[in-house]
Amino acid sequence: QLSVLQKESASKLSQEGLARKQEIAQLESRNKELEIEINSLKQAKSNLDTQLNQLAAQRIQAQEELKVQLEDNAGLKKQIDDLKLKILKLEKESAELKLKASAVESERERVEALKRKVETYLAQ
Helix, strand or coil, X not given: CCCHHHHHHHHHHHHHHHHHHHHHHXXXXXXXXXXXXXXXXXXXXXXXXXXXXXXXXXXXXXXXXXXXXXXXXXXXXXXXXXXXXXXXHHHHHHHHHHHHHHHHHHHHHHHHHHHHHHHHHHHC
């Protein structure tokens, strides 16, 4: 037979064992919750990494498009500068032609005046 002291000790040990089992069960439950949270955070990180990679790719694409646009703009600027130069040359040529036309007109008027003088002289 077990003595009262032994029975009390066994009862106390049994209660402590149950308490420990409950603590272990609570800790295991909390551990599961934390594992679920960790997995959720890992998934969120993975999603953010994917978005970051997509943004990096979009940034590179945007930089390439900007480079092409800048090259196109530089080409257009060169064409504009070439056209401006051509316009200046044509304006200069036009001014020269106007001067020549004016000189020709003056010469024509002089010849006409001489012609009238000759006709007047011959008519006498």
